[in-house]
Amino acid sequence: MIEFKNVSKVYPNGTYGLKDVNVRIDDGEFVFVLGASGAGKSTFLKLIMHEEKVTSGELVVNGFSLAGLKQREVPKLRRSMGIVFQDFRLIPSMNVYDNVAFALRVTDTPYREIRKRVPFVLDLVGLIHKAKNMPNELSGGEQQRVALARALVNKPALIIADEPTGNIDPEMSMEIVDMLDSINKVGTTILMVTHEHELIRRYDHRVITIEGGSILSDRPDWRDAR
Ligand code: ADP
Ligand code: ADP
Secondary structure, X not given: OEEEEEEEEEOOOOOEEEEEEEEEEOOOOEEEEEOOOOOOHXXXXXXXXXXXXXXXXXXXXXXXXXXXXXXHHHHHHHHOEEEEOOOOOOOOOOOHHHHHHHHHHOOOOOHHHHHHHHHHHHHHOOOHHHOXXXXXXXXXXXXXXXXXXXXXXXXXXXXXXXXXXXOOOHXXXXXXXXXXXXXXXXXXXXXXXXOOHHHHHOOOOEEEEEEOOEEEEEEOOHHHHO
């Protein structure tokens, strides 16, 4: 669960990233976050990931109250979420298998568990046959599916996808969102930032629109609003 209560973020130079935001996202929801460049979408995500700290208000994410979060709690918070970036951020010198396994190795997951979980998530994203390939041998859509497998392998309660389809062609984009949709159906909360209205229109999900650091609209169902 994510809850913003009167949250503002003011950057050191005085710019407002977010202004008095109130919003609640329940476990199991699929939410699109929409907004023009400079609207505050990244600030919204960075606060949730605890990459930036709230200036005022209360923010609770997956049971962690972020305002006074202890440094030793940060890794636990981060493990409760999987993150997918627009530019994939795979490690170029590691093959597909190791890119995914790396996310488990850094958390000291037992070897047996790694051997079980990595093939499982690679199968889920349809890339088990590419396990030994290097990232630069894959198409953009495939690289993003590896990134998605890596985000999933720690079994997070929440997946944050920051413009995951920004660097891939439209057909592959739908495949990525369909995959997020299936992942959501088995219980994972999905928060996906995009500015592709066309993509949003194809799905029945809640859409939070941010403008000028504030929530402009929050529609439980896009189709109802038309
Ligand atoms: P978006 O992700 O929707 O493009 P951002 O959250 O990055 O928007 O930005 C929201 C506002 O905060 C913008 O006015 C932006 O210029 C400002 N901003 C973002 N990061 C910083 C920063 N580190 N320092 C100062 N201002 C920032
Ligand atoms: P898409 O599936 O998104 O249309 P491409 O047409 O670029 O992607 O790729 C088709 C196939 O060729 C994929 O299976 C991909 O793994 C492989 N491929 C793409 N680029 C390379 C490359 N540079 N080296 C080796 N294989 C590649």
